[in-house]
Amino acid sequence: RLRREVLFFPSQVTCTEALLRARGGAPAGEQAALPDCCLCGLPHGESSLSRLMRALLAARVSLELCLFAFSSPQLGRAVRLLHQRGVRVRVVTDCDYMALNGSQIGLLRKAGIQVRHDQDLGYMHHKFAVVDRRVLITGSLNWTTQAIQNNRENVLIMEDDEYVRLFLEEFERIWEEFDPT
Amino acid sequence: RLRREVLFFPSQVTCTEALLRARGGAPAGEQAALPDCCLCGLPHGESSLSRLMRALLAARVSLELCLFAFSSPQLGRAVRLLHQRGVRVRVVTDCDYMALNGSQIGLLRKAGIQVRHDQDLGYMHHKFAVVDRRVLITGSLNWTTQAIQNNRENVLIMEDDEYVRLFLEEFERIWEEFDPT
Numbered sequence: 001r002l003r004r005e006v007l008f009f010p011s012q013v014t015c016t017e018a019l020l021r022a023r024g025g026a027p028a029g030e031q032a033a034l035p036d037c038c039l040c041g042l043p044h045g046e047s048s049l050s051r052l053m054r055a056l057l058a059a060r061v062s063l064e065l066c067l068f069a070f071s072s073p074q075l076g077r078a079v080r081l082l083h084q085r086g087v088r089v090r091v092v093t094d095c096d097y098m099a100l101n102g103s104q105i106g107l108l109r110k111a112g113i114q115v116r117h118d119q120d121l122g123y124m125h126h127k128f129a130v131v132d133r134r135v136l137i138t139g140s141l142n143w144t145t146q147a148i149q150n151n152r153e154n155v156l157i158m159e160d161d162e163y164v165r166l167f168l169e170e171f172e173r174i175w176e177e178f179d180p181t
Numbered sequence: 182r183l184r185r186e187v188l189f190f191p192s193q194v195t196c197t198e199a200l201l202r203a204r205g206g207a208p209a210g211e212q213a214a215l216p217d218c219c220l221c222g223l224p225h226g227e228s229s230l231s232r233l234m235r236a237l238l239a240a241r242v243s244l245e246l247c248l249f250a251f252s253s254p255q256l257g258r259a260v261r262l263l264h265q266r267g268v269r270v271r272v273v274t275d276c277d278y279m280a281l282n283g284s285q286i287g288l289l290r291k292a293g294i295q296v297r298h299d300q301d302l303g304y305m306h307h308k309f310a311v312v313d314r315r316v317l318i319t320g321s322l323n324w325t326t327q328a329i330q331n332n333r334e335n336v337l338i339m340e341d342d343e344y345v346r347l348f349l350e351e352f353e354r355i356w357e358e359f360d361p362t
């Protein structure tokens with residue numbers, strides 16, 4: 001059965017340390033695998049944010065990110081972790097947002113992750129990710145703490161060959177167009 | 182076969198008069214049905230905008246709109262046309278954007294369409310529509326001319342019972358929460 005999920009936000013603020021520490025991340029649905037020995041004081045159950053992180057941390061081979069805004073520290077850590085594990089990560093973002101306070105883009109670049117951004121007037125307003133050329137993650141959510149915790153947003157997580165192909169084609173078009181060389 | 186489409190933007194600027202005039206709108210795929218007698222000077226072929234309008238104008242019974250920003254005059258006309266035809270239209274929007282120049286929300290209200298908006302600090306950042314409780318339209322696109330013509334955006338059009346149910350539930354939650362009484 002193919003995965004077909006929607007996450008609604010705002011998300012409860014939960015601790016995501018366990019997800020970021022587990023080698024490979026716990027499989028989806030194994031909520032009981034989260035330890036309760038963490039002393040951070042936050043709830044340690046599932047939330048829309050933890051489900052989104054889990055879907056990302058499932059990547060083993062490749063991750064394409066096409067994001068208007070990216071400032072969430074937790075999602076930034078997740079992406080850098082994947083890069084450290086050898087996942088091929090490529091990021092496309094919007095230059096107007098990239099310069100703002102708290103953007104994760106600088107940290108991604110410093111970690112050695114390939115990032116390209118637009119140069120033109122229109123916004124690169126997509127908010128999607130493709131995991132292992134198999135799962136599409138897309139919706140209204142910009143990857144900012146403000147949006148995650150305060151906004152009404154949706155994120156679809158779909159194991160869907162046709163949509164994955166169409167969004168990867170869009171990613172490659174943008175990737176080539178934003179080639180700085 | 183269930184509908185399963187993605188529209189990418191920016192969209193070419195095309196004339197959408199024929200769509201707005203046809204009683205019931207031409208069925209999807211009948212591109213040849215567009216007349217070429219219009220003297221507006223714009224191209225009269227299909228575009229992402231015309232496909233989005235066609236998906237909306239297919240409504241016969243109900244249309245739920247949950248939109249952060251709504252200022253496109255063409256999409257505004259399409260929604261008012263559906264209301265005139267007796268389609269039950271309900272709109273939820275964000276108060277921060279509603280006050281901005283060029284918002285269609287005032288025109289919708291003046292036409293007698295039910296509109297509710299949030300009161301709180303977080304954004305009502307969804308951009309989705311549900312047509313006849315059967316087709317979900319959702320993506321990154323705010324319904325503004327700026328976004329349609331200049332931004333890189335995606336809109337999914339899905340005939341999908343499960344997603345429609347989940348998004349209608351979200352709509353009803355927001356509709357009740359934004360009840361002004």
Ligand SMILES: [Zn+2]
Binds near residue numbers: 040
């Ligand atoms: Zn903790």
Ligand SMILES: [Zn+2]
Binds near residue numbers: 220222
């Ligand atoms: Zn014309």
